[in-house]
Amino acid sequence: MEGKGPVRPIVIPGEAVGGPRLKPGPGTYSEGGRIFASQLGILSERDGLVSVIPLAGRYIPQRGDAIVGEIVDIGPSHWLVDINSPYPAPLHATEVPWHVEFGDTARFLNVGDAILGHVSSVDEIKRVSVTMNSPESRRLRGGQLLEVSPAKVPRVIGKEGSMISLVTDLTHCRIYVGQNGRIWLDGTDGDTVIAARAIRLIEERAQAFGLTESVREFLESAYRHADGRPSA
Known part of the structure; x- marks a missing residue:
């Protein structure tokens, strides 16, 4: 019941994890017809794709990621969202599914509110913006x-x-x-x-x-x- 069966192997960077019949996936690289781990993690092979899932690590935002965030600050035309990365991400009033007048942001989302959104952009120095302009996005009430x-x-x-x-x-x-x-x-x-x-x-x-x-x-x-x- 507690999953004490065989475990997936843990590999280290530079360890060979696959041959020419397999494709390199996340956490791997290909060299000389062989596939090697690029990070410490759990080896996974599925449908001919070899990946290494990191054992731990902080969140590195990528454009398109679905995120659950928490409002931590409010401005007249934007909110700041804690997305579990080093810096909060701005959510601009134009990136929500409501018509928000300047200075009226607190009527729609307040500090402590949770949202489901997406990463809309990540620039070259890892500054992140988020959006709620997608059918899946919403304010998460209660819970x-x-x-x-x-x-x-x-x-x-x-x-x-x-x-x-x-x-x-x-x-x-x-x-x-x-x-x-x-x-x-x-x-x-x-x-x-x-x-x-x-x-x-x-x-x-x-x-x-x-x-x-x-x-x-x-x-x-x-x-x-x-x-x-x-x-x-």
């Missing part, structure tokens, strides 16, 4: 925020969203996962506690094989011990 290592976000999401779909389906929580390592959960108190514990299990056991089944067993066991089922 709670959970932080995980940004390096573990792909494992939390799973292949084609399979892992996080499992958690949402069994807990009936609404969950948004930001690539910046911030996760927003909303549901009943009991369901959100179980969902948060499942996400922590994924983060802690990210390198284990058979993790999906371990998470499923954990969730089913949690509800059996709670003598109830996920709230509808």
